[in-house]
Amino acid sequence: KEKVEITKEQQALMKIITDAYNRHQIPQDVAKKLLQDQYSAEENFLLLTEMATSQVQVLVEFTKNIPGFLSLDREDQIALLKGSAVEAMFLRSAQVFSRKMPSGHTEVLEERIRKSGISEEFITPMFNFYKSIGELHMVQEEQALLTTVTILTPDRPYVKDQQAVERLQETMLDVLRKLCVLQHPQEPQYFARLLGRLTELRTLSHYHTEMLVSWRMNDHKFTPLLCEIWDV
Numbered sequence: 192k193e194k195v196e197i198t199k200e201q202q203a204l205m206k207i208i209t210d211a212y213n214r215h216q217i218p219q220d221v222a223k224k225l226l227q228d229q230y231s232a233e234e235n236f237l238l239l240t241e242m243a244t245s246q247v248q249v250l251v252e253f254t255k256n257i258p259g260f261l262s263l264d265r266e267d268q269i270a271l272l273k274g275s276a277v278e279a280m281f282l283r284s285a286q287v288f289s290r291k292m293p294s295g296h297t298e299v300l301e302e303r304i305r306k307s308g309i310s311e312e313f314i315t316p317m318f319n320f321y322k323s324i325g326e327l328h329m330v331q332e333e334q335a336l337l338t339t340v341t342i343l344t345p346d347r348p349y350v351k352d353q354q355a356v357e358r359l360q361e362t363m364l365d366v367l368r369k370l371c372v373l374q375h376p377q378e379p380q381y382f383a384r385l386l387g388r389l390t391e392l393r394t395l396s397h398y399h400t401e402m403l404v405s406w407r408m409n410d411h412k413f414t415p416l417l418c419e420i421w422d423v
């Protein structure tokens with residue numbers, strides 16, 4: 192059985208990414224807010240657009256800490272951000288939903304989200320994804336690296352130098368693979384399961400425009416940044 196070992200450089204890389212991931216987090220108040228009060232579909236939609244707008248700004252800051260990201264072609268940096276923003280938001284939402292909460296809180300949170308204004312047909316696939324992320328019981332380093340791997344997806348639209356992105360992504364995948372083996376020794380397939388969630392994430396993210404325009408209310412207003420990032 193080959194001995195899996197994380198090198199000093201990989202250790203340093205993981206620390207940079209994880210610290211940045213924890214630093215560049217929008218305040219977790221979205222879950223707290225939802226647990227405090229029941230809002231109308233309009234108020235929930237406004238909350239979503241505010242949270243999503245600040246999450247994009249946070250994502251830009253986070254990518255500045257990914258070693259090698261700023262050395263990529265500038266237009267490719269934008270293409271990677273634009274291409275991964277929605278997935279990063281759903282991944283973050285899943286991690287927020289899966290966090291350990293006092294008993295009964297997750298049920299209330301789920302109920303509030305079910306009734307937030309999202310159209311019925313998207314509720315099941317969305318919670319199936321959230322629960323499948325929750326079942327992985329990821330440590331924060333895995334969460335940070337998974338988000339980084341998602342951002343560094345070479346085949347996003349308009350990326351010119353895919354090889355350069357692929358090289359960066361492979362560096363991150365190597366660390367993530369080793370981390371999974373070390374963190375979940377009983378589960379040799381854990382890393383493969385983790386990557387399988389990225390496929391589910393991409394599918395869910397295909398619905399996002401539909402989810403927004405079908406929010407149960409009239410006159411959906413978006414911030415200029417969201418119009419840029421979301422195809423709305």
Ligand SMILES: O=C(Nc1ccccc1)[C@H](C1CCCCC1)n1c(-c2ccc(Cl)cc2)nc2cc(F)c(F)cc21
Nearest residue numbers: 221222235238239242243246283284287288304307402
């Ligand atoms: O804000 C949000 N998610 C967010 C988190 C982090 C960063 C950016 C955005 C919204 C809420 C949903 C209820 C109304 C208010 C916004 N949100 C979503 C969600 C996101 C996009 C679409 Cl199209 C549908 C649902 N899933 C969530 C799971 C949670 F545990 C949760 F707490 C908040 C969640």
